[in-house]
Amino acid sequence: MNLDLGGPGEGCSAMRVRRLLAGELSGVEKERVEAHVAGCARCAAVQDEIAAEREALRRDVPFPVFAAGVAEKLAEKPRRSWAGRWAPLAAAASVAIIAGAGLMMRPQAGESPEGREHSKGGVSARLFVQDATGVHRLDADEPLALGARLLLEVSPAGHKQMAALLLETGETSIVYSGPAVDGTLPQAFDWTGKGVATLLVVLSDTPIDAAKIRSAKEAPRGTDVLQVRLHR
Amino acid sequence: MTAGGLRVLAGGRAGEAAAPGSPAPAGLVAELYEKYAAAVYGRCRYLLKDDAEARDALQDVFVKVLRSLQGFRAAASPSTWILRIATHHCLNLLRARKALWREQLKLMRKDGQQRVESPDRRELVRVVLAAAPEEAQEVAVLYFVDELTQAEIAQELGRSLPTVRKRLREFLACAREALGVDLVDGGAGVPPATGAGRRPEHPEGSDL
Numbered sequence: 001m002n003l004d005l006g007g008p009g010e011g012c013s014a015m016r017v018r019r020l021l022a023g024e025l026s027g028v029e030k031e032r033v034e035a036h037v038a039g040c041a042r043c044a045a046v047q048d049e050i051a052a053e054r055e056a057l058r059r060d061v062p063f064p065v066f067a068a069g070v071a072e073k074l075a076e077k078p079r080r081s082w083a084g085r086w087a088p089l090a091a092a093a094s095v096a097i098i099a100g101a102g103l104m105m106r107p108q109a110g111e112s113p114e115g116r117e118h119s120k121g122g123v124s125a126r127l128f129v130q131d132a133t134g135v136h137r138l139d140a141d142e143p144l145a146l147g148a149r150l151l152l153e154v155s156p157a158g159h160k161q162m163a164a165l166l167l168e169t170g171e172t173s174i175v176y177s178g179p180a181v182d183g184t185l186p187q188a189f190d191w192t193g194k195g196v197a198t199l200l201v202v203l204s205d206t207p208i209d210a211a212k213i214r215s216a217k218e219a220p221r222g223t224d225v226l227q228v229r230l231h232r
Numbered sequence: 233m234t235a236g237g238l239r240v241l242a243g244g245r246a247g248e249a250a251a252p253g254s255p256a257p258a259g260l261v262a263e264l265y266e267k268y269a270a271a272v273y274g275r276c277r278y279l280l281k282d283d284a285e286a287r288d289a290l291q292d293v294f295v296k297v298l299r300s301l302q303g304f305r306a307a308a309s310p311s312t313w314i315l316r317i318a319t320h321h322c323l324n325l326l327r328a329r330k331a332l333w334r335e336q337l338k339l340m341r342k343d344g345q346q347r348v349e350s351p352d353r354r355e356l357v358r359v360v361l362a363a364a365p366e367e368a369q370e371v372a373v374l375y376f377v378d379e380l381t382q383a384e385i386a387q388e389l390g391r392s393l394p395t396v397r398k399r400l401r402e403f404l405a406c407a408r409e410a411l412g413v414d415l416v417d418g419g420a421g422v423p424p425a426t427g428a429g430r431r432p433e434h435p436e437g438s439d440l
Contacts, residue, residue, distance in 0.1 A: 015378040018271060056277070057269055066261075066265055067261050073295045
């Protein structure tokens with residue numbers, strides 16, 4: 001027995017018909033595909049198939065059901081964050097930023113001895129970078145390219161509140177302030193400044209007034225503070 | 233949000249994307265549903281052969297899309313981009329139940345030896361995917377199901393044309409081996425077109 005597995009034909013392509021119907025074609029390409037489809041039995045069959053798919057969707061998954069299901073799944077935390085997928089690359093250096101030169105943890109002056117010992121388990125944070133070369137953990141003293149996206153991963157070690165701030169000369173920007181996040185922050189950020197900046201992560205058991213923090217020294221007593229130096 | 237030297241990008245890797253735990257804009261979800269959900273649902277039903285699984289997979293695919301909106305907006309062909317996500321998702325699900333998938337292949341081979349008429353070609357492709365190397369599976373779906381040309385596949389995947397040809401050859405070799413039958417072209421390349429309006433893809437399709 002001989003079998004035919006199919007494949008594209010000359011001028012015939014199921015995807016081209018899909019793109020035409022989805023309004024993704026324009027200009028000469030659109031005109032050419034429209035002219036071909038109008039006289040092609042095979043492409044007409046594809047159009048019938050697409051129409052049948054639409055019927056099946058509306059019958060089996062009407063929009064309210066679809067939207068509710070997507071919203072529910074979207075509210076779930078992803079099983080593995082993008083940072084988590086890349087973390088194995090840095091497995092040998094998977095200690096948190098407290099271990100990195102230039103990426104250090106800085107206990108506050110006057111902090112209680114218990115706080116320095118991190119009796120709840122060590123707080124830690126890591127910064128991941130996405131640039132033209134891909135995604136990687138920010139290395140100590142690694143210069144940041146303009147346009148690189150940054151995502152902060154935090155292990156709050158039981159702390160309930162946290163704030164992340166970007167400190168530049170004469171200017172402070174709040175990256176995040178609210179309940180402590182165990183994992184990656186929901187938002188990435190892009191440092192658009194020049195020279196040097198510091199990313200300050202403050203972890204506390206009580207609410208933090210991030211707007212009042214202009215430097216590591218201004219972090220409330222009893223908090224754990226992490227600092228990451230950024231530079232171009 | 234912009235403040236000083238800081239620009240916050242919702243959704244992290246994806247830039248303007250739905251962050252975990254945050255709702256997606258209703259208008260965007262409706263637009264995605266209208267334009268692409270039917271094709272994705274069709275792909276999920278085709279590959280998974282289970283309507284309940286397909287419904288679940290449909291929603292999973294769009295969650296991925298909403299979390300990668302930058303990729304969606306940057307795609308030269310959003311339809312191709314979304315269907316690739318759907319194909320990839322379903323192939324992963326099928327790999328997780330490989331034993332059942334391979335059993336279907338055995339049944340088709342047994343059935344084929346007694347059959348006079350050719351079975352549906354896309355069903356053949358689906359079942360043969362179980363026997364093909366992972367790298368060849370997506371290329372096979374793009375070629376035999378979505379009917380992209382080899383050049384279009386190379387562009388879509390960011391691979392060279394010889395690599396795409398190599399993957400298709402691997403797939404065809406698996407098809408011959410798994411089904412124990414000849415392919416229409418006698419094994420020299422991608423099967424030539426048959427039926428209404430069918431003609432060979434283009435010259436590079438003949439040298440597989």
